[in-house]
Amino acid sequence: MVATADVPLSESNQVALLADERVACVVDSYESRVRCVDTEGGVVGVFGRSGEGPGEFGTGSSGGIDIDLLRGEAGTVGVYDGLLGRFTVFEPSGAHVSEVRVPFLDPSGRGGGMGVQGLRRSSDLRRRHR
Numbered sequence: 001m002v003a004t005a006d007v008p009l010s011e012s013n014q015v016a017l018l019a020d021e022r023v024a025c026v027v028d029s030y031e032s033r034v035r036c037v038d039t040e041g042g043v044v045g046v047f048g049r050s051g052e053g054p055g056e057f058g059t060g061s062s063g064g065i066d067i068d069l070l071r072g073e074a075g076t077v078g079v080y081d082g083l084l085g086r087f088t089v090f091e092p093s094g095a096h097v098s099e100v101r102v103p104f105l106d107p108s109g110r111g112g113g114m115g116v117q118g119l120r121r122s123s124d125l126r127r128r129h130r
Helices: 122-128
Strands: 015-017 023-028 033-038 043-047 067-072 077-081 086-090 096-101 119-121
Touching (some): 033 077
Antiparallel strands (some): 023 033, 033 043
8 A cells, every 4th residue: 555645845945947947946845855857747957965065055053955946047046055155056957056155145135244246036027927
């Protein structure tokens, strides 16, 4: 016998619809990674894990990750990890593009931190498309 249950993929609400609008990346907070899927539901890439090395995400006191996703104009996905003070850019396949340490980053560009040129929060896009 096989049983199923409706279990959310994540406790996070972070989603980035990429520039071509055919791929979306979501935070899988239970597995400490990012999962990118296409419009048919096929997996394009899965990347990240708990840790402090390249491609890894900082783990909070609760044991989970707390990251922000942003979409890049060139079809990339940006990941801001406030726990590690790092901003990393990935291809949707999970290939690492670049990484920079940042003391404080406000991805919206509206607060006290610096904004990110060429990247937009998915919540900003939802407001624009209404």
